[in-house]
Each structure stands twice: as C-alpha cells, then as structure tokens.
Amino acid sequence: MNTGDIISLISKISEKTNKFIINEMKSFGIKDLAPSHGDILFVLLKNEKLTMKEISEKINKDKSTVTALIDKLIKHGYVEKTRDFKDNRVVFVTLTKKGRELKPLFEAISHNLLSTAYKDINEEESEELLKTLVKLYNNF
Structure with missing residues (x-):
C-alpha cells in the first residue's frame, strides 16, 4: 500500500461506517x-x-x-x-421527548460500531492510529 491509498481508504471506511449506522438504525426501527x-x-x-x-x-x-x-x-x-x-x-x-428517547439506541449503536471497527486492533495500535489520524486531520 502506498501513502496515496490512505485518503482513499479513509473515505471507504467512512462509507462503510455510514452503511453500518444506517443498518443499525433500521434494526432499531429508525x-x-x-x-x-x-x-x-x-x-x-x-x-x-x-x-x-x-x-x-x-x-x-x-x-x-x-x-x-x-x-x-x-x-x-x-x-x-x-x-x-x-x-x-x-x-x-x-x-x-422523541429525540431524548434516542439516547439508549445511540449508545447501543455506538458500542456496536466501535466493537466491530476495533475487534482486531489492540489498544496500542488504536492509540497510534488515533495520533496519526489527528495529524492528518490537522494538516487540513
């Protein structure tokens, strides 16, 4: 993988994340x-x-x-x-009231998203990835 693939991969992760969230919301009836x-x-x-x-x-x-x-x-x-x-x-x-009722659903969706995204990533890798992504973000 070359460094030019990184931005493309971030974009693809974003797309997959959005699809995951949409499917999770549908499973909760939203x-x-x-x-x-x-x-x-x-x-x-x-x-x-x-x-x-x-x-x-x-x-x-x-x-x-x-x-x-x-x-x-x-x-x-x-x-x-x-x-x-x-x-x-x-x-x-x-x-x-309807908006406030979303809190437990959002918490569940967030938990499911994070556990899926980080299932094969240890804490050290996660921290290093975060540092790198913050640097990339701050470059813009």
Whole structure:
C-alpha cells in the first residue's frame, strides 16, 4: 500500500461506517434519520439547548447545512426551535421527548460500531492510529 491509498481508504471506511449506522438504525426501527443527523443529535444529547451557531461550531459544518438538517429533524419530531426570551433574534434548538428517547439506541449503536471497527486492533495500535489520524486531520 502506498501513502496515496490512505485518503482513499479513509473515505471507504467512512462509507462503510455510514452503511453500518444506517443498518443499525433500521434494526432499531429508525428509518427517518441519516448518519448526518447523528452529530447534531449527539451534541444535543450532551447539551440541553444550543443555538444554531453553537451547533455549527461543535459539529464543524456550515450554518446552511445545519439549518437543513435541523429542519428535517423538526419535521420528524426529534428537535424543536425556541426563541430566547431576552433576545428574540436568538433561536435555540432542543431535543423533544422523541429525540431524548434516542439516547439508549445511540449508545447501543455506538458500542456496536466501535466493537466491530476495533475487534482486531489492540489498544496500542488504536492509540497510534488515533495520533496519526489527528495529524492528518490537522494538516487540513
């Protein structure tokens, strides 16, 4: 394998990861979400409410992309928008009851994903891989 194959392999791993997540969600009866929604739901599960800007920053996606993803999450009843009482220009995004109910499913999917991905990789290899990938990421 030459170093030019590394980026291609990372892309293929990303595709396989997304397929794995989609299949896992289907097995839990979740058919109205895509892996791209996961980042938003994940940060909202960790934070009670966030502005659109905060979500964009936390998931490293532009505001227009986040807006489109959140609009779909609203349509399916996972999140809602509310205005700040003090400053009507500020819009918060929060999980609905349906959105909060995803937490145990997301935890199970995450566990299944990680145990599948790392099944033949020991801790030392995992740590070295992480260091290398962080360096690659930071080069961009």
